[in-house]
Amino acid sequence: MHTRLSLGVAAVVLLATFAIATFALHFVKSSMRASIASEEFARVDAIADAIDQKFGSRRILLQTFSGSVEAQDFQGTAALQTFVEKHPSLRQAFDNVAFLDMDGNLVANLNGAQAIGKVNVKDRPYFQQTVASRTGLVSEPYRNRLNGLAQVAITEPVFDSTGQVRFVISGAINLKDRSVLGTLADVKFGKTGYLFVTTVDGIVVDHPNASRILNHVQPNGSGGDAQILRAMAGFQGSSEGVNEAGVPSLYAFDRMVQANWIVGAMYPRSEAFASINAIERGAWIGALALALCAGALTLAVVRRQLTPLAELHRHMQSTQQAPSGGDEGTPVAQRRYAADEIGDLSRTFDELMEQRRAIERSLAHSEAQVRIIADSIPAMVSHVDASLRYTFVNAHVRALHRGNGPLVGRLMPDVRGPADFAVVEPHFMRALAGETVILEKSGDPALGIGDRTFKAHYIPDLDAQGRVCGVFSMTFDITEEVNIRRALSEQETRLRDVTDSIPALVGYFDRQQNCHFANIRARQMAGLGEKSALQGTTLRSALGRTIYSQLKPYLPVMFSGKKVRFPVRAPLHGRQGYFQVNLIPDKNLRGEVVGFYLMSFNITALKEAELRQAESELRLRAITDNMPALITYIDREEKITFANATSREWLGLDPAQVLGRHVQEVSGREVYVSRQPMLARALAGERVEFEARMQRAGSERITQVIYVPDVRADGVTHGIFSLALDITALKVVEHKLIELARLDTLTGLPNRLAFNEYLPDAVLRSQLTGHAMALMFLDIDHFKAINDTMGHAVGDAVLSEYARRLQGCVRGTDMVARLAGDEFVLVLEGLGTPEAAAIVAEKIVDRVHTPPFVVDGQRVDVTTSIGIAFHRASGSSATAEELLARADVALYNAKAAGRDRFAFFMQSGGSHSGSPTRLEH
């Protein structure tokens, strides 16, 4: 800027100087030209006046001479000749003076009488005009017939006493006579400028080129000097023109009074204005020098004045060269500025730069965002200007054309190739005409994407005035979508084939209940042809009022997203028909119901069968309700679908309350958990029987439950028939029978069966607890004798008393049993040492014989023998049978030892025995 401003100032100074110089020079030149022209004209005017005076003085001389001739009244021409010759003074004014009579004959001649009679000028115009006008004149130039010189004549008439023209005096003047015109040859205008005289008719009177004298200014009747012609037409004054030789010249013209001739001057411009040109050159040189000085001075002043601006410029450059997003030096708020206009300018610049950087950063950020967005869009995004030149392409476009170099700035036909461009060109032209265009097209095989399908959006780019300045292009790869569409179409065809082949009405309706699909049966029902359009067909029109009114209440449920199945009734072939309608909501990905499928099956036959079955079930119910058992049907979901009236008594629930409820809900969690394994087995196809306890009316009842799997013809278990019988009473009886089977009816003691069940458990307990136990085998001594001597009844009484005394010798937890006859066993548990068992055995022996038995008032002496098998938990693995055998061996030994005693089994084969008073071991 420094240089530009300096150059600008210099240019202004130069221009100003040039303009001033041009104007001044123009003014000076104009003035000087006018002055030169005026001077030239003045000179011409002066010359014309001088010539006029010459002619005037000569006319006066001739008039005077004429008067003298008239006064003397010459009678003969000789006298006249003499008279003329006596006036040689005429020679000073004329080259010759002649007297001409009325016939034009020369009658007297100043230059000698020899010419008298030899010349006749009657044909000369000046003669004729003088006679006719009776006054003198200056003639046209002519060539003297005697000497051939170019001359003019001044005439004057001589009158006689009667006033008639007697003679015409003609004073001839040679045009080259120095006293008249000859001096004109000395008049110069510059070096080559000259003076000339012509008549008003254009006859050259005087000219530096003598050959032109008496010739016309237009030698051949055409052309000629335009300025002279203009003077011939009456112009007087100065003018500029071009002479016959093509030289620009300054002309001046003036008319003479006496001869009415034109005195002209031709002054070549180059000579006339030579001084002006010299002045002009000098002036220009001066102006240039002045301009250079002024320019230099101005430059110095400007540079000095621009120093702060230069500093500002350097500051601006350094600020602009600072990286846009980087450190930009001192913050604007902390910078110091000069307290002048430049300081204000610097501050304003810095603030503007700050704002610009902020905008640039924002713009860069926005551009980056736009690029990221454009690159992230799963589409090829580009922009071309009105000349189809790329101005933007996203990453997908670059990737597609990665072998094609940079795309921005290139023309679309060059980038896409002629084949692909020919496809899209008409659509781009429409977009450039302002139309948004969407088209589907195959990919360019040249790019290896010929098997892909694309959907292109061409969107006009409008400028602020609403003119289309380019086109945005967004192209999506819709190959998958097209494939899906194709698959959907095929699927729809298959759906149609399938639905046409099933015995049901199938239709699809949108949320507004407009039909979009109907299989062939549905079309037949709605009165539509196989191929006819479904437009205008609604759910109501397709189904008719009767069915639609039954279906309508279910629509809100279906629209809430649930499948709905329900029966409807409608006339069918003249009788009542039944149909099962299924409404299946069609949900989009957001779970919104956008439509629904309707399937309707003819279930008339099924319904009729159901009705028949219902009657059968009524009968069945009547039977089951009167059975003393709880009869239920449990389906595969473990829900109760049938219950007889017994449920009211057993469960406290009406059969209707039970239906549809889960077993757990009805029976409670505890019962359900206990029965779940049996339910599972039954649902697996196994018949399951078990007993179960249940609470009913505050008391525990025992039931026998039988699960019978409902295995249908297809081999699948559809549910369970459950039969529960109250066997509480039966169980009581059974329990009693069991007890009775384990009791000795005579003594009331557990019998052998009970003992056999008890002993193994006792042995196991001993091994588990680590405590020793003792098994005693007891037998009444010589009981047979009691029987035999006192009778069986006494024997029985003895047995009963014996049992009672045994029980009295042991703890309630000890086991006392009668095995058979007079054989008893005693099981003692939780023992420490054999001595504990010996004490008990000794006690029994004592208690049996003391006090004596008394039966029916009779004393019966009873003693007993005891065999003891002591079982230590540790180190012994004897079984119940082995213990019993050991105790039997010990009993045998006690008997053998004399009876009325006890004996321990010894491992060596013998035994220790003890008397009633002594423990033997």
Ligand SMILES: Nc1nc2c(ncn2[C@@H]2O[C@H](COP(=O)(O)OP(=O)(O)OP(=O)(O)O)[C@@H](O)[C@H]2O)c(=O)[nH]1
């Ligand atoms: N009164 C009565 N006698 C029975 C009963 N059961 C068995 N007996 C008799 O009891 C007797 C048992 O005799 P044994 O144990 O064989 O011999 P014993 O006479 O006791 O002689 P030892 O045992 O060697 O002392 C037999 O005579 C049986 O008939 C019963 O229930 N009541």
